[in-house]
Amino acid sequence: MTFQDLLRRLVILNIKTRNQLQARVARLRNLEPTIERATRTLANLKTNSPSEIRIRSGFVYQADAPPIDPSDRRAPAPIHRPPATRLISPTGSSLRLYLLALYEAHLHARPGQRPSNRRPVISYDAPGHGWVDLLAPRSNLTTGGPTNVAMSTADKKKRRIVSALKALAKDDIQLVHLPNQGKRVDTYEHFQLLHEAGLQAHADPVPYTIPSRRDDHFTLPAALFLNGWIHVLEDSELAFLMMLIHWREMTQTFQVKIPSDIRVLHYGIGKETYEAHRLLTRFGLVELEADPNRRSDGTVVNHKDADWNPLHQFRITASGLENPAVEMAIKGIQKELRGVIEVLRLADLS
Template sequence: MNLQVYLLALFEAQTRKRYGIPGICPIPVSGGELSWVDLIVSEAKQNMQAKTPVTATQNRVRQIKSSIKRLADENLVLRNVGEPGNRLPLMLLHESGVGHPERRDYLIPEYYDGARGVITLPVQFFTNGWVHVLTDSEIRMYLILKHMAARFREDHVAQGVYIAEKDRNWVYGLSRDVYEAHLTLARFGLIELTSNPLRHRDGKVVNFEAFLREGGVIPPHRFKVVGDSPFFESPVGKVRRALLNYPPSWDHMTRGARQANQSASDV
């Protein structure tokens, strides 16, 4: 949800102002004609049996405030800004402040900033609801592949791009679980997975032990970003068909719980 909030904040800023510094986001967390509660899709349930009953809306407000706090901790936004008595939830900061104490206001990129430095998304990514349908892992993986496609444009066109393990860990901070989101992105029609006879679709090497004994070089998966056209349609049909045709495995569904249990046992 943190990434969803951040992308929606960027979208709001760039639709409100064409260039320059957009300033404070005028949308409150709740209340008014339009609020963040109206913009965010999240699994927020009511709990009326609690000592202090909590509605679904109150839970969503708590989730949104928690996401804004996380973004503020990363120096991506300022929170609780504006005039006393009329505080608004956030103001965007420049991305260069991540990991550094220096804070600069967010500056809307210009077209001449170039594809190598700016990752673009079509308006329909937001207006057709893709930002709500894709998970944070799927969005991260998609944006990384778009960045790779811009960095290595000729390779992307000719044979697709790949993410070496070093880049995956050091450049993008990409975990194995997030990397595996390429499987659903391909099923949704957002990317193309270049066929590799030495690997299964999940990336595992065919007859790995025999391949290892022979000392062969294992070529990586290669990907091609389809383009913006899939976002021009509603995601509901595509996502529903993909999930029905390729339901998640038991291993995939229980991996998070196993990792949490392992972490707890290591403490």
């Protein structure tokens, strides 16, 4: 491949990245009132909410590595990933809804208890009391493609919740039980959470209980939910952040260094999701200490000649989640965008 070919590929990649970043900024600005409303509704559920919630490790980490070769650094097939990375979707809401449901469960149940779910999917008579009010959409629900049927914003919100619940209740996921499944009405009402590890091999689904200190778990700060980050972060960014938190707590290390085979085989995070660290650092949630022998995408310089694989080090910024999500995300994306535009300018000059 010639230098001109490489330059052309670089330009195309950066144009695509520029367009994606610009679209994300526009989307966040458009959805800011909706995100603020959903965040405020969640915060008002209970005044003495916990400072953190416990999530069992099986949600993000599988102890037994699948029998595959991680050398190509691609994410394993979904069947070989833990639930958190199996749920990653650029447009879906399953991962965010499940995390929100775990947080909501911690508000009214104690360790060892099975939380009840009396919250309706949508409440037409009492807005603010349904699951649709706790989950901000990924895009503007008042616009969209042409349709033959007029649909209210509330019904569009409900459709997204239903779609997420369908995904969570799949036989190969089993993170949610639908007690009314098969009924013609209220099919998705009173859904029940299942164990965070999801599908149990050769066993019935395990009901969810609030983890105790004795359970193998990691903790997510309540600020992730109460400052709007749960609505602002993409699924890949949520999965990457949970991986860092879990590994830090499991290894009791301040600087997080995760070998690539563990990242791929045990967390199910391949090259594409690994790239989430770029914007997480821009958002002020993560600090990166890059190894000079490793490129930004995780590949190693002179890999064939290296006797060992240098690792990026990450440090989770303690106060990062305490900042308002939309404001910090827009600022971070704009910083990244300026860098991408500068690359395009230099490429044009060449």
